[in-house]
Amino acid sequence: MRQFRRHSLAGTQIWYVPPAPEKREAAMASREAMGGYLSERAWMAPVLDETFKSVNRLADWGYPFPRNEEGEQQRISVQGPEYMRLMRRRVKNAGVTILDFPHPDPAQHYRLVLSGLDEIAILREPVDPGIYMEAAA
Numbered sequence: 759m760r761q762f763r764r765h766s767l768a769g770t771q772i773w774y775v776p777p778a779p780e781k782r783e784a785a786m787a788s789r790e791a792m793g794g795y796l797s798e799r800a801w802m803a804p805v806l807d808e809t810f811k812s813v814n815r816l817a818d819w820g821y822p823f824p825r826n827e828e829g830e831q832q833r834i835s836v837q838g839p840e841y842m843r844l845m846r847r848r849v850k851n852a853g854v855t856i857l858d859f860p861h862p863d864p865a866q867h868y869r870l871v872l873s874g875l876d877e878i879a880i881l882r883e884p885v886d887p888g889i890y891m892e893a894a895a
Contacts, residue, residue, distance in 0.1 A: 774833045
C-alpha cells in the first residue's frame, strides 16, 4: 500500500527546489512519476527556475516563511492572508491607490495596469465604472 506524507500546513504548496542539478533532476523525476509520465521537462525546468527566483524575492520582501529546527526558512508554502498582506503593502508603497470598493464618482476610476511585480504603472484615464483593475500578463 502506498503511503503519502501529510502536511499540517494549509495554503498553497510551492515547488521550490534549489538549482543544484541533482536536486532538480530528483524533483522532476518525482513529479513525472506522480503525473503518470505525462509531463514535459522542457516546461518543468523553466518553472523551477522562475519559482526559485520568485520565492526568494518574496523572502527578500519580508514574507514570514516558517523555520525548521535549525532556523532555516521552509519556502514550500505561503499562507493566503500573509501573502496578500505583503502584496498589498508592496503595491501601496509603489504609489498605487487601491479601490476596494467603487468610487462614487465615475470620473475617479482609473485603469491600473500591473505588469508583474517589478513594474507598476497607473494610467490616469477614466474607465468604465464597472472596471476597477486590469492585470496584464
